[in-house]
Amino acid sequence: xxxxxxxxxxxxxxxxxxxxxLTGCSPNAEPSTTSPPGTSATEPPVGIVLMTHDSFEVxxxxxxxxxNESGIEIRLLRAGDAGAxxxxxxxxxxxxxxxxxxxxxxxxxxxxxxAGVFEPYExxxxxxxxxxxxxxxRVTPIDFGDVCVNWDKAHLAEAxxxxxxxxxxxxxxxxxxxxxxxxxxxxxxxxxxxxxxxARFGETGDYxxxxxxxxxxxxxxxxxxxxxEAYYSYxxxxxxxxxxxxxxxxxxxxxxxxxxxxxxxxxxxxxxTDGCFRQIEFAGIVAGTEARSAAEQVVDFLLSTPFQDExxxxxxxxxxxxxxxxPSAFVEHAVVPxxxxxxxxxxxxxxxxxxxxxxxxxxxx
Amino acid sequence: MISxxxxxxxxxxxxxxxxxxxxxxxxxxxxxxxxxxxxxSFFPDGEFSLSSFSTVLSRGSLREAIWFTVWQAVASTLLxxxxxxxxxxxxxxxxxxxxxxxxxxxxxxFVLPTVVVGAAYLALLGPNGPLGIDLRQTVWAxxxxxxxxxxxxxxxxxxxxxxxxxxxxxxxxxxxxxxxxRTFREVSLPLLRPAIAAASSIVFLFTFTSxxxxxxxxxxxxxxIEVEIWRQTTAFLDLPVAGALAVLQLVGISAILVxxxxxxxxxxxxxxxxxxxxxxxxxxGRREQGLVWGTLGFTGLFLGxxxxxxxxxxxxxxxxxxxxxxxxxxxxxxxxxPPVEAIGNSALFATTATAIALIVGILAAVLIAYYRGAVSRxxxxxxxxxxxxxxxxxxxxxxxxxxxxIDLRTAPILVPIAHSLVAIPFVVRTAVPVxxxxxxxxxxxxxxxxxxxxxxxxxxxxxxxxxxxxxxxGFAFAISLGEFGATSFIARPDAPTLxxxxxxxxxxxxxxxxxxxxxxxxxxxxxxAASILAIERFRVGEMGEF
Numbered sequence: 001x002x003x004x005x006x007x008x009x010x011x012x013x014x015x016x017x018x019x020x021x022l023t024g025c026s027p028n029a030e031p032s033t034t035s036p037p038g039t040s041a042t043e044p045p046v047g048i049v050l051m052t053h054d055s056f057e058v059x060x061x062x063x064x065x066x067x068n069e070s071g072i073e074i075r076l077l078r079a080g081d082a083g084a085x086x087x088x089x090x091x092x093x094x095x096x097x098x099x100x101x102x103x104x105x106x107x108x109x110x111x112x113x114x115a116g117v118f119e120p121y122e123x124x125x126x127x128x129x130x131x132x133x134x135x136x137x138r139v140t141p142i143d144f145g146d147v148c149v150n151w152d153k154a155h156l157a158e159a160x161x162x163x164x165x166x167x168x169x170x171x172x173x174x175x176x177x178x179x180x181x182x183x184x185x186x187x188x189x190x191x192x193x194x195x196x197x198x199a200r201f202g203e204t205g206d207y208x209x210x211x212x213x214x215x216x217x218x219x220x221x222x223x224x225x226x227x228x229e230a231y232y233s234y235x236x237x238x239x240x241x242x243x244x245x246x247x248x249x250x251x252x253x254x255x256x257x258x259x260x261x262x263x264x265x266x267x268x269x270x271x272x273t274d275g276c277f278r279q280i281e282f283a284g285i286v287a288g289t290e291a292r293s294a295a296e297q298v299v300d301f302l303l304s305t306p307f308q309d310e311x312x313x314x315x316x317x318x319x320x321x322x323x324x325x326x327p328s329a330f331v332e333h334a335v336v337p338x339x340x341x342x343x344x345x346x347x348x349x350x351x352x353x354x355x356x357x358x359x360x361x362x363x364x365x
Numbered sequence: 366m367i368s369x370x371x372x373x374x375x376x377x378x379x380x381x382x383x384x385x386x387x388x389x390x391x392x393x394x395x396x397x398x399x400x401x402x403x404x405x406s407f408f409p410d411g412e413f414s415l416s417s418f419s420t421v422l423s424r425g426s427l428r429e430a431i432w433f434t435v436w437q438a439v440a441s442t443l444l445x446x447x448x449x450x451x452x453x454x455x456x457x458x459x460x461x462x463x464x465x466x467x468x469x470x471x472x473x474x475f476v477l478p479t480v481v482v483g484a485a486y487l488a489l490l491g492p493n494g495p496l497g498i499d500l501r502q503t504v505w506a507x508x509x510x511x512x513x514x515x516x517x518x519x520x521x522x523x524x525x526x527x528x529x530x531x532x533x534x535x536x537x538x539x540x541x542x543x544x545x546x547r548t549f550r551e552v553s554l555p556l557l558r559p560a561i562a563a564a565s566s567i568v569f570l571f572t573f574t575s576x577x578x579x580x581x582x583x584x585x586x587x588x589x590i591e592v593e594i595w596r597q598t599t600a601f602l603d604l605p606v607a608g609a610l611a612v613l614q615l616v617g618i619s620a621i622l623v624x625x626x627x628x629x630x631x632x633x634x635x636x637x638x639x640x641x642x643x644x645x646x647x648x649x650g651r652r653e654q655g656l657v658w659g660t661l662g663f664t665g666l667f668l669g670x671x672x673x674x675x676x677x678x679x680x681x682x683x684x685x686x687x688x689x690x691x692x693x694x695x696x697x698x699x700x701x702x703p704p705v706e707a708i709g710n711s712a713l714f715a716t717t718a719t720a721i722a723l724i725v726g727i728l729a730a731v732l733i734a735y736y737r738g739a740v741s742r743x744x745x746x747x748x749x750x751x752x753x754x755x756x757x758x759x760x761x762x763x764x765x766x767x768x769x770x771i772d773l774r775t776a777p778i779l780v781p782i783a784h785s786l787v788a789i790p791f792v793v794r795t796a797v798p799v800x801x802x803x804x805x806x807x808x809x810x811x812x813x814x815x816x817x818x819x820x821x822x823x824x825x826x827x828x829x830x831x832x833x834x835x836x837x838x839g840f841a842f843a844i845s846l847g848e849f850g851a852t853s854f855i856a857r858p859d860a861p862t863l864x865x866x867x868x869x870x871x872x873x874x875x876x877x878x879x880x881x882x883x884x885x886x887x888x889x890x891x892x893x894a895a896s897i898l899a900i901e902r903f904r905v906g907e908m909g910e911f
Contacts (some may be wrong), residue, residue, distance in 0.1 A: 049775070054853065054869060076859035077775055083599040084757070088856055090602065091405075095768055097775050097856055111602065176667055185596055186580060225580040228480060228871045232879055233487035240493060252874040259875025261690075262683030316873065353601050360426065363585055 021049035045073040046294045051098035051286075053085045054078055058307065066301050072294050074301075082188060083108060093287070099295045102142060102302060104281040106135065106342070107191060109282060110349040113138060121296055123302040124334040128321045135345065138360035139282035142302050145317035146250040146340050147192035148276040149179070150269045152237035155244035164245060167200055169274035171215035180222040180234040180243040185356050187226050188279075194245045194359055195348065196277035199341035213362045223363060237269040250276060251316040254333040258313065271335045278340035280319065371570070387729040387744075390721075393752050396780050398762025406608020406763065417605035421613070427606075430588040431613065434573060437504065441511035441572040442565050448512050448667075449519035455660045456520055457527030459653070460645040467661065469898040472517040472839065473890050474668050476847030478864040479577025480871060481886045484678075485671035486582060495670070502584030510578045511688060515568040520811075522567070525836060526560035526798055528645065559629055559798045561751075566625040567794060570618060570752040576850060589615045591801055594755040611758050618753030622746040629797075635656070672890060679878075679883035690880035704885050707866035708892070711846055714862060718784035718845035719838055725785065726792025726837060733793065734800035748793055751786035759783060760854025775856050782849040788841035792834070797896070799833040800826065839897040846893055863889045 045067055056076070062215060067073050077098055079085040086108040089101055093115045104112050112118065118138040126134065133141035149170065151163055164170055170179055177239060182190030194209075201209040224230040231248060234241035237256070253267035283302050285295045301307055308324035318336065319326075326334075421427050449580060456468060474482070490500040490509070500506045530553065538548040554561075574591045590610050597607040648657040680686045695705045729748055733741045751759070763783075767773040803826055811821040849864040861869065863885060870882035 051856065055872060077856050078859060078861075078865075079856040080760070080853050081599070084760075084854060087599060087602045088761070091761060091765055092774070097764070183585060185600060199772045223585050225584070226480075229483065229487060229581055231874065232871065233484055233491075238874070238876065238879070240488060240491075242492070248874065255874035255878075256876070259873065259877040260683075261681065261880055353603075356600070357426075361423065361587070 013170045019329055033174075044102055045071045046291060047073050047075055048100060048291060048294050048298050049075050049077050049098040050103045050298060051077040051079055051085065051089065053082045053103040054080060055082075055315060056103055057310075059310060062306055062310065065306075068283050070297050070301070072297055080187055086112050089286075091115045093117050096286045096288060099289040100283060100285055102281070104139065104282045105188075105278070105279045106345050107188070107195075107348055107352070108343040109135065109139065111175065112284075113345075114349070115288055119287040119289075121285045121299060123296070123303055125300055125321065128323050129303070130320075130322065133280055133320050134256045135280065135282075139284040140165075140299050140303060141280050141320045142283050143308075143311050143317040143320055146276040146278050146337050147189045147196070147247065148250045148270040148335075148337065150235070150237075150246050150248040150252050151272060152235065152244035152266060152269050152311060155236045159244075163270065164272050165274060166272075167197065167212070170221075170245070171212065171219050173219065175219065175245065175314075177220040177222075178243060179216070179219075179245040179247075180224060180230045180241075181216075181247045182227055182230050183225050184209050184359055187224075187225050189227050189308060189353075190223075190276040191356075192279055194222065194355065195343050196275050196341040197285055198355060199277070199343050201277060210358060214365075217365075221298055235269075249316060250335050250337060251312070251318070251330070253335075254312075254329045257333055258329045267333050271337075273335055273337040276337040276340045278312065278337075278342050279317075280320075301323055303320070367881075383732055387725045387732065387748075390725050391747060391786075394763075395754075395759070395786055396747070398759060398766040399754060399849050400760040401766035402604070402758055403612065405610050405822055406604045406611070409605050413416060414605070415609075417609040418612075420606055421609045426588070427610070428592060430590055430593045433587055434589040434591075434614075435617070437507060437511075437575070437587075438569050438573040440600065441508055441515070441575075442569045444508060445519055446565060447514045449516045450523070451526035451656070451660045452516070452664050453520045453527060455657050457524040457530075458645060459648050459657050461647070461657055461661070465898060466894075468521070469839075470892045471520055471664060471668055472640045472843055472892050472897050474513050475515070475517045475840075476843040476893050477886065477890065478847055478849045478867060479581060480849070480864075480868055481583030481675065481882075481889075482510065482513070482671055483577060484871075485674040488674055488756075489671060490582075491817050497829030501582070502586065504583075506582040507578055507587060509687035510582055511568075511572045511575065513668065513671065514578070515571060516664070518567050518571075519564045521840075522795065522838060523557060523560045525795060525833065526557060528797070529802075530556055542714070559801070561876065562625055562628055563794050563798060566621060566749070567752070567790070569621055570749065571673070573618060573621075574614065574753055574755065576756070590617075595757050598757045598761065607758070607878045608628065611755060614752060614755065618750065619746060622749050622753075623742075626742050626745050652911045675883050675890070676887050679880055679887050681880055683876075690877070690884035693877065693881060694884055704866050704870065704881060707861045707863045707885070708888060710860045710893070711863040711889075714781045714784065715842045715845035717778070718788060719780035719841040721781060721785040722788035722792050722841040723834065723838055726789045726841075727796060727834060729789065730800060734797045745793070745797075749790045752790055757854045758877035759786070760856075761849050763855060775858065777858050777860065779855050780852055780857055780860075780862070781845065783855060784848045785841065786844035787848060787851070788837075788844045791844065792837035793838040795833045795837040795840070796830055797829055803829050835900055840902045842896050842900065846889060846896070863892075 056078075058076075063074055067317040078252040079088045082103055082105055085101070086104055089096075089098070089104075089112060096117075101112075101117065113136060120137045121140065122137065123140050126140065129141055133144060135141070149164065153163075154164060161174060164172075164175060169175060181193055184194040197212055198209045201207060201212045203209065222234060224234065226246065230243075230246050231252075232239050235246040235248075236242065236244045250271050253269055253271060256267040256269060257264050262283075283299050285292065285299060289295050303321055305321060305324050308319035308321040310328055311319045311324070312330045312334075318334075384447050401490045406417065407415065412578060431620065452471070456464070486506060486509075487501055490496065490506050494713050500509075534552055534556070535548050538552045539545075543551065573589075575589055576591045576595065578586055579592055590613060594607050594610045594614070597603045597610065637856050648654045662749060679690050680688070682689050695703055729744065733745045760783075763779055767779075773779060811825050812818070816824065846862075848862070852865060854861055854870075867882050867885050867889070870885065
């Protein structure tokens with residue numbers, strides 16, 4: 001009888017396979033960076049898991065010196081973009097994976113607060129933070145940035161156009177086909193820009209935000225799914241594209257100077273200071289952490305000047321701590337709009353979905 | 366002398382082990398997290414509710430997304446088959462200088478992150494591009510990008526089997542007076558059907574679940590189920606609607622897979638596979654020369670142009686060109702982690718993912734190829750499902766499910782495990798058709814000559830399967846190098862992979878950041894090509910050439 005089945009071999013192969021999986025993977029699975037919160041609290045250094053989004057940056061030097069001073073080892077846990085991170089925090093609220101979370105912004109704050117993700121903490125360093133950034137006792141403001149329209153100086157000058165000054169200018173036929181924005185359903189600056197138009201024009205009255213967007217659409221505004229495409233594929237100052245106005249950040253021009261391929265005296269683009277939306281990023285202590293006092297020290301660290309000094313160049317936003325020193329390129333080229341627009345976090349959580357759906361309807365109409 | 370009872374027992378243990386490894390792996394790292402997420406979706410307040418399905422079907426934008434998902438996937442699959450078939454033939458039947466390099470190079474697009482290729486395509490398909498027409502935000506941009514991405518799947522899967530078809534069959538048909546086209550249609554095509562079906566099912570899966578391409582090139586007008594799942598989950602945390610969409614996506618994909626699997630069972634023809642060296646030859650005469658070089662020229666232009674755009678952008682320095690971006694990869698600017706670290710991380714993750722995918726994949730392939738029946742057919746389908754499950758669903762599933770018995774939710778090993786889930790189908794898909802096609806008679810002959818089953822398998826099956834394994838390993842490694850979606854949704858320690866590092870650089874203003882992102886993309890391309898080249902060159906003693 002012919003046996004065409006090779007199972008006699010399978011035993012040894014499977015054994016080798018299991019052994020390989022176990023041995024081959026164990027160096028990788030070394031729990032040095034993954035211990036659940038608090039388990040290593042008894043032995044020095046204390047490990048604190050800091051959950052954050054993909055844009056977070058901190059230098060190794062700083063983490064190292066914090067560890068030497070405080071005996072606390074910060075282990076970073078990346079969890080996608082700001083929205084994905086907040087959702088992961090919400091889903092694990094009952095059995096958290098982190099001790100401290102950084103990077104919740106005002107768009108997603110109330111979702112995190114409602115889910116009971118954070119427990120209150122008042123950092124002694126809050127004295128150096130402007131009151132308008134302090135929104136809720138459960139979270140600590142760490143930085144802020146403004147989403148604003150940027151324009152290409154050379155391109156507009158060549159076209160003989162004055163720089164746009166207000167949101168309404170963008171809907172003016174003189175600027176027809178010149179603006180690129182991001183889809184608020186898929187992009188954080190796109191969403192911030194939608195909020196600024198809602199904050200400015202409101203939902204009721206003669207001219208609502210819906211009317212404004214209808215005018216923008218009729219003025220041939222282009223919508224991309226993300227900031228990367230808008231900026232690096234369509235914005236004339238940063239690509240071979242054909243759109244000299246883009247929804248970006250107030251801090252984009254200093255970045256053009258700091259991260260230029262050839263030294264620049266002046267950034268090629270400038271910021272329209274009207275209609276900016278202010279995003280504030282918060283840190284908070286995760287409710288139920290077993291290492292409360294170390295977690296407090298980590299929040300204080302995020303608000304301390306050594307870390308705050310790094311923020312402009314690492315995350316291109318402004319430090320919340322007024323004692324932080326700004327790099328010279330920031331002082332020279334960055335703009336802090338005087339009256340940025342904002343919306344209450346609760347109103348955002350309540351209406352975001354409806355606004356995005358209404359916006360999509362207007363724009364595909 | 367081993368008693369027959371002991372033999373049977375060993376056989377049973379062997380079979381159990383064969384089944385246990387892939388089942389446990391897939392069950393724990395895929396089905397369990399998936400079911401956990403869907404549990405939250407359909408028991409929103411502790412009570413079972415299917416109302417989210419009616420929400421999905423009553424919303425116009427979601428219905429449109431479902432319809433678009435289906436038709437663009439069908440169109441993309443057919444177009445990719447047609448466009449890539451000549452290259453599959455040329456790579457299978459002819460030898461030409463630089464062949465192994467070309468074969469590795471065509472796989473590069475397959476693994477490039479869409480956020481990178483998207484930028485190149487927006488430049489190429491814009492009004493200033495070589496085509497001269499603005500295709501941005503049209504369905505054509507999406508279809509062209511899908512062909513670009515999946516070209517290698519057809520060339521390698523179909524070409525892989527074609528290279529082993531006995532050319533004497535075709536020669537006989539030609540000798541009997543059949544033309545080239547008729548020979549292809551009536552001799553080669555029927556024999557190639559298993560591989561064509563395999564390639565189609567993979568291309569269909571990839572385009573059915575297309576995410577980045579649709580997001581970047583489709584603009585406002587086009588959306589797939591995958592894009593909607595992501596939006597509903599990350600923007601709105603609407604798990605009921607996301608769950609309903611995920612189930613619809615899985616149902617669509619399972620239907621195709623079951624159909625494929627039944628077809629494969631029925632159609633698989635045992636045939637005499639020939640060693641590659643005997644089959645491939647230099648092109649003879651004008652016609653063949655033209656065919657070979659014309660096809661290679663088209664392939665080079667079609668796949669190479671977007672890649673050349675990337676390389677060009679990485680070399681831009683102000684108004685001129687230079688290697689500044691590459692030099693700066695090694696230094697940490699003021700605070701950033703040096704991007705070069707991402708190369709090491711990616712290499713480590715990809716090696717681990719390839720090892721896992723090979724072990725699980727080969728055991729699964731043996732199971733599917735040799736134990737025909739309901740269990741192995743269903744297993745084949747389940748293996749493919751990770752390709753049809755949205756990355757955000759898998760990422761959130763890990764987070765919800767993997768906290769007991771050991772808390773694995775934030776373990777670094779989850780990243781290569783997620784990569785291997787996507788890579789295993791490639792290992793299985795390349796190995797199964799070859800395993801099934803090995804003629805029973807070859808094995809019988811071996812057995813009659815006194816070889817025990819293990820030796821038959823080692824000396825007859827294994828050498829033939831080995832090449833398929835190498836191809837699968839190449840794919841697994843490349844997939845892991847380029848994987849972005851699942852990686853970005855896993856809560857993971859701070860060890861950025863190449864695509865994640867590229868994405869982070871692209872998220873910052875400044876020409877140097879952009880150039881660095883493009884330089885890192887070029888590094889990713891080169892690593893991919895080099896690793897595939899190395900794996901295919903890899904030979905173990907006599908198993909190498911067959």
